[in-house]
Amino acid sequence: MTAFVLVPGMCHGGWCFADLTAQLRGLGHVVHPVTPTGIGERSHLLSGGVNLDTHIEDVTALLAAEDVHDAVLVGHSYGGMVITGAADRLPGRVDSLVYLDVVDSGYAVRPLPFFDPRATPHPLASVLQPLRLTGDPARVRRRDYVYAAGWDGESPFTPVYERLRADPTWTTHSLDGGHNLMRDAPGELLKILLDVATK
Template identity: 80%
Template sequence: MCHGGWCFAGLTEQLRGHGHVVHPLTPTGIGERSHLLPGGVNLDTHIEDVTALLTAEDVRDAVLVGHSYGGMVITGAADRLPERVDSLVYLDAVVPAHGDSCWTLVSEQERRWYLDVVDTGYGVRPLPFFDPRATPHPLASLLQPLRLAGDPARFRRRDYVYAAGWDGESPFTPVYQRLRADPAWTTHALDGGHNLMRDAPGELLKILLAVPGQAGGV
């Protein structure tokens, strides 16, 4: 939420250095794209951001990586273009099923934050400790339920990377505990805060490099 593809800049450079094709994406209505359709942006818009990129760049065997709210987006994008997706990586993220919204999956503390909207009513204010480049996040994207046509378990691999160093209680602890007991998932716990790209980049890089196998773009 509130961040752009630039928050993956360090990882992008390192992954490309290992020969991977990487497409960091800023969703519509956020960051440098905050001027685009602020009142009409929802979860479907962000899913289409990803599917449009996969199609335009002719990406095959993609590893989709989603941070936090991004778990909603990569789940929906993989469901819509399963023939282009190899694996999914959830970075301290929500893991939705059919009919879930980000609102229904988070704690009451996060819901109170979601209701702190800017004057237009369209966007959730960035939290004070966010990167100074962060911009309001489209509220509708957090409220819209996800619609899935297929089984998310059909992809070759699904990884969950849990941030164990939250300042306070993490809303993702129940997700991690549930998936850790599921043999269909590969789980990891890193000693860092929610923004693992910043707090544990070296360990996160090792995890991402192990995921693709013979797959292509991230």
């Protein structure tokens, strides 16, 4: 079976993947939902030194400690930068990357009113630090982009989705859900992840 590593977006912990985690595990897959350092139940670890590199290290340390190989890394929003960095640093352990509604850049914000009540403020340095890559992103077998088409109003992610749809090195999907696809379209997202694991 496949090993999935699920990385949340800003202000969220691994708990936001609870339903998806249970479904994937119920099908026999190994699933590691990540709560980044300084967030949620790990907010007590927040310091001025927590940045994007810290969150990338959260994932690479997990891959090493759990001896995970051929992983499917799933990043929601900000988590897309984290999985990209982790795949760059440990390419031999990563098979595929799945991006859920990810934009090229963003700004730090407090948890928005529609966020889960467990959301906590996000470390500012982690979104201000540029992502530095050392390797070739083509070293992973597959890269998927999952676009949330059900925003109330225009999605800020539409330009990224349109660009990747025209790129033959990406597989794109459009789901009728808001930005938190794991909450708004869990069944369809589960199908996509199972497809990534088997093809």
